Amino acid sequence: MSAIKLRNVALSHFARYGYEGASLSKIAEEVGIKKPTIYSHYKSKEDLFLSVVKYVFHLEKRQIFLYFQKEDKSDLKSKLEGFFDWFEAEFNLSDTTKFLLRMSYFPPPALRNEMFQLSTAFIDGMERLLYKMMKQHQIQGELNGINMKDAALAYLTLVDGVIVELLFAGTNRYKKRADVAFPIYWRGIHSINKEYLL
Amino acid sequence: MSAIKLRNVALSHFARYGYEGASLSKIAEEVGIKKPTIYSHYKSKEDLFLSVVKYVFHLEKRQIFLYFQKEDKSDLKSKLEGFFDWFEAEFNLSDTTKFLLRMSYFPPPALRNEMFQLSTAFIDGMERLLYKMMKQHQIQGELNGINMKDAALAYLTLVDGVIVELLFAGTNRYKKRADVAFPIYWRGIHSINKEYLL
């Protein structure tokens, strides 16, 4: 009954080597079973992959939701700013995020449509979550006169821009980007001075 | 003498299917030659790949340099803002950018170090190019009191955040991100009002 371990090892291999680059032999080897045993759990490589995909999307959504729900940093700025540190820790802890990013950006061609729908739904969910949260802080007076939908979308853009640096340039450059770009974003959504609109 | 066509087809296949997913048989088929003929041009798949990599980095650097050098939009804001439209056109025209992004984010494991160095150098070059250009506009008085290195880095972060949306969500969402996030960035680097620093 190594179904869970199998899924976790598969996740890690897909994240590191891609769908085509991942080998069922090597996955089985790391799990400690023989290759044909995989087929008693999943009927094909695609089946295994899709199982991992669904698991990862569910997990990631939940994790991010929990982060923003936490009460220890109750003001919005701390939450948005602190997200980068939290994310880096998550990223280094497991391969789920790397898997999610890789398979969203470059899905196996045969599963392109399914992946597109899943990742679009995921991003939409993030946008709604952020929007809802920012709206609450607007009522509390922290974000007067700001277009919340734009602010949420721009924040997601910022997050993506910082994260891709983590993918291939490592922790140091990631942190630098976050430290530099977030304050500019934060000032950008607050400066409603018309002088700067053109 | 189909060396150039071979390189272009290989580029397109690596971009769409990844290093492992690309097949020399299929590449040869699309070129209109037989598979062993590839080996009269390149001594291995890795060799073909690295040849494409160097070509693409050279090309991309040159393209971006030329865009920012152009004189038709001489003010900085137009250039930074117009980059997104220009980039989208480039992206849809060929697979070079997709190749570059894919192989920078998720290089073939055996070539991880080489790719890391190449993409780091590329990004550094972009940062210097932007910094230099912004510095000129600062002298002209367009960007008073702004930390140029930070502004350049934040702009690259913005660009990356917008581009990744193009990778998997398509043109519409890409444009939306650019339209929403750029003005916030632009205001962010201009609002030196200390009220918004904390």
Added chain:
DNA sequence: GTCTATAGTTGGATAGAC
């Protein structure tokens, strides 16, 4: 559920004729 054995295909790569 897990194994051994193996089918069937495709992968990258080479030898040698033209």
Added chain:
DNA sequence: GTCTATCCAACTATAGAC
């Protein structure tokens, strides 16, 4: 430079014993 023919290793997947 391009081909045919071929090699060998690796892949996904299946059959059938335990």
